[in-house]
Amino acid sequence: MKKHRITVITGxxxxxxKAAAHRFASEGHTVVMACRNMERSKPVLKEIISKTGNENITLMELDISSFQSIKDFCHDFMSRFDRLDILIHNAAYFNHGEKYRLSADHLELTFATNVFGPLHMTELLLPHLKKTExxxxxxxxxxxIKHFFDPKRDIELENLKGENTSDKSFSVYKMYCSSKMALVILTFILAEEFRQHGVKVNALQINGAKMSKSTLQKVTPGWRTVAIIQNLFFPPPEKMGDLYYDICTAEEFRDVTGKLFNDKKEIIQPALPDPGLSAQFRQLFSGVYYPLYADNRENREKIWKFSKEVIKNK
Ligand SMILES: NC(=O)c1ccc[n+]([C@@H]2O[C@H](COP(=O)([O-])OP(=O)(O)OC[C@H]3O[C@@H](n4cnc5c(N)ncnc54)[C@H](OP(=O)(O)O)[C@@H]3O)[C@@H](O)[C@H]2O)c1
Known part of the structure; x- marks a missing residue:
């Protein structure tokens, strides 16, 4: 018999x-849509309920870039639900071309949204995650994250607390790239931390999915043109929504933890330490290797220590 799962999906x-929420709902699970903009989200909630006939869909307010909002969400969630089976950190900030912006906690917005927020929320929800088998x-x-195949590439943590808000060389694209690498590193670390509790932590490397009109509006005109062209080749978001569903529910992945999946549901392997030219090319384009940066002990310690300190001090 299919297990009934309580699932939280951010964004x-x-x-x-949205595609993932629809898929989980159509399979009869309980879905909590954790969203920032309630006005934009209410019609989506209605649409999912009416299309799937599943009434166990709840919309709850969450701004993942704000520690106070995360605390409020987690408190509210834990008082309304007795456990959490699946947590999907989908929400992200990627307003390419935007200037340097700070979150409510005075942290660079890309890292606040894509890294520190998800880590804090995961840790606050751990007691409920531990309540399920x-x-x-x-x-x-x-x-x-393939930019990290470049050995010179590093995650710079010096400009995340508003130190240099007028930095002309600042780029959301670069920050986004670093934030997604930091998220992979945290995935690997949390998988080890939570092993004793039986909580599995994995990540999915998304190559692309068609972006909605409202998402295209978030980036500046130059980036929008690039995104419109990419959209011609990207698969529909439902393909990734189905991948979220499979990775989070399939029996074959029940014991898998601390892994990065590609969009073929394969586990991506660490890159070769000294690849020749043709292997380098394969690493860049095959989607079956991730940069060794993510496995480096110093890098892991640096990201972990910094993220934990940021959260502790807020
Ligand atoms: N589409 C692609 O080609 C692609 C490629 C690689 C990776 N990804 C990743 O896939 C995930 C989903 O992206 P998508 O393409 O589906 O983009 P999307 O349609 O723009 O969805 C992003 C979602 O994140 C939400 N969000 C942003 N900031 C938030 C905050 N502070 N608090 C709560 N929610 C927030 C947005 O809500 P609002 O409506 O309130 O803005 C939106 O619902 C992201 O993690 C993205 O990095 C996408």
Whole structure:
């Protein structure tokens, strides 16, 4: 018999998150749509309920870039539900071309949304994840992390607390790339931390999914043109929504933890330490290797320590 699962999906009002919410709902699960903009999200909630006939869909307010909003959400969620089976960190900030912006907690917005927020929320929800036999967490990463095949590439943590707001060389694209690498690193670390509790933590490397009109509006005109062209080749968001569903529910992945999946549901392997030229090319384009940056002990310690300190001090 199919297990009934209580699932939280962040950013479930649009794109892949919406598609995933629809899929979980159509399979009869309880879905909590954790969304920032309630006005935009209410019609989506109605649409999912009417299309799937599943009434166990709840919309709850969450701004994942704000520690106070995360605390309020988790408190409210834990008082309304007795456990959490699946947590999907789908929401992300990727307003390419935008200037340097700070979150409510005075943290650079890309990292606040894509890294610190998800980590804080995961830790606050751990007591509820521990209450279920088969808890699974999935983090949405991106093939943009391939920039870290460049050995000179590093995650710079110096400009995340508003130190240099007028920095002309600032780029959301670069920050987004670093944030998705940091998220992969945190996936690997949390998988080890939570092993003792039986909570599985994995990430999905998304190569692309068609973006909605409202998502295209978030990026500046130059980036919008690039995204419109990419959209011609990208699969529909439902494909990624189905991947979220499979990775979080399939029996074959029940014991898998600390892994990065590609969009063929294969586990991506660490890159070769000294690849020749043809292997380098394969690493970049095959989607079956991830950069060794993510496995480096110093990098892991740096990201972990910094993220934990940021959360502790807020
Ligand atoms: N589409 C692609 O080609 C692609 C490629 C690689 C990776 N990804 C990843 O896939 C995931 C989903 O992206 P998508 O393409 O489906 O984009 P999308 O349609 O723009 O969805 C992003 C969602 O995140 C929400 N969000 C943003 N900031 C938030 C905040 N502070 N608090 C709560 N929610 C927030 C947005 O809500 P609002 O409506 O309130 O803005 C929206 O619902 C992201 O993690 C993205 O990085 C996508």
């Amino acid at each position: 479930a009002n649009s794109g892949i998150g 088969e808890a699974r967490i999935l983090n949405a990463s991106s093939n943009i």
